Amino acid sequence: MNALNPPGSPDEHTDGHPDEHTDGHPDGHTDGHPDGTTPRTPSQERGRRRRATLLNAAVALLTEGGFKAVTHRAVAQRAHLPLAATTYYFASRDQLLAEAFAQLVETELATTRAWITRHGLPALTDQVATADRARQLGLWELYVHAGRDPVLQHIARRWTDGCVRLIAETLGRPENDPRVRLLYTTVSTLWLEHVVEQRPLDEARALLGLALTQATAGRTP
């Protein structure tokens, strides 16, 4: 669950049993140097900061150019760290991407939650309009890429589940309520369409309004 920790949080996995934590970890975060070559989350504060810097660089590059732009050299350069740091702290490019994806998902969910808390669900199209489009594209690119990668797939499901949970809470409904899920389908497509196709948002606003009307059946959210 380390990928869920904010950068800089204490690491619980430095207890000398690294091997137990590298099997089937769904979010791609791997700890431990079983033979001195597999990276771990560092025990020293300095190393932890360097690792986080690399990860943030990866997210930035993901935003700017999609996952193709996340190469070891680009990440190292963006983080002003030597190339070897990338392989010291991350087992592979795939791990780097997975952790970047996980971070992006959590960040976007938190941002969206805050916006809805403040402005309400009907204003979600306004958040989509003002949010960093390139970052959204990075997220969606990895979302689709997750279809070919079981590790990323778990993270993708977390994105969907997080969005559904958000809507459920806002509507005061259980997450498995079909109306919640139906509303999510509309929100998801409108979001993706805006990010990819850059269509005007007038129609999206109207559709969101209609979908909300149907989901709440006359109750004002």
Place this chain on the structure above:
Amino acid sequence: MNALNPPGSPDEHTDGHPDEHTDGHPDGHTDGHPDGTTPRTPSQERGRRRRATLLNAAVALLTEGGFKAVTHRAVAQRAHLPLAATTYYFASRDQLLAEAFAQLVETELATTRAWITRHGLPALTDQVATADRARQLGLWELYVHAGRDPVLQHIARRWTDGCVRLIAETLGRPENDPRVRLLYTTVSTLWLEHVVEQRPLDEARALLGLALTQATAGRTP
């Protein structure tokens, strides 16, 4: 409009004015050798077949590995043609990808139309279940990638518009009817979710049913 022609269809662009067809062509199809270096659709039948073979190879690779797998060498090898053929018949990798995307979109739209004609809209989840998932992934990957590429973006819009048209025709409604577009949002998300996340389709079927009920307001499709 050559990208809309089936492979092997007669080419109308060999009339000696190739330069007029290379500006702002939204689907990335370029004709003409203005200085002997820019590819055109060949005038000879053999060349046309070779070009089509390369394009089909690109689509196959897109299916198997996503757009990252569509390299000149992989395409040439898959098509059993020399590497130089790829640059002879296509101006760039981008053009190859654009045409592969366009072809994939048209194929999928046609396949979906045939299915709906035969089985009806409520059975759309069954088509999603039985269709080649990897091919769908290829399509969606390029769809999202289109967010960063104006040429592909036009093709992505064609995908969306084609789906909306399909639903509108099935419901006997105009394409700008909000209920048509709302139903499309649900269908789109359920499709993407299945392809990416591989969730069970039971819930998708139920949601599609609910969405159809709301879209038709008691009228049986």
Place this chain on the structure above:
DNA sequence: CGAAAAGTGGTACGGGTGTCCTGATTTTAC
């Protein structure tokens, strides 16, 4: 028929990548 245009295909250029190697330095543990 001959020249020009189109087609063919092997090769190379200049660039890039993920990963690994290894010696030096710093930190930790006994």
Place this chain on the structure above:
DNA sequence: GTAAAATCAGGACACCCGTACCACTTTTCG
């Protein structure tokens, strides 16, 4: 204090890529 472990960073390995170059062959056209 010393040895082991962790950290650090420069460099290299093996591979890959898109694109361009160029000589040769085939087809077209005047």
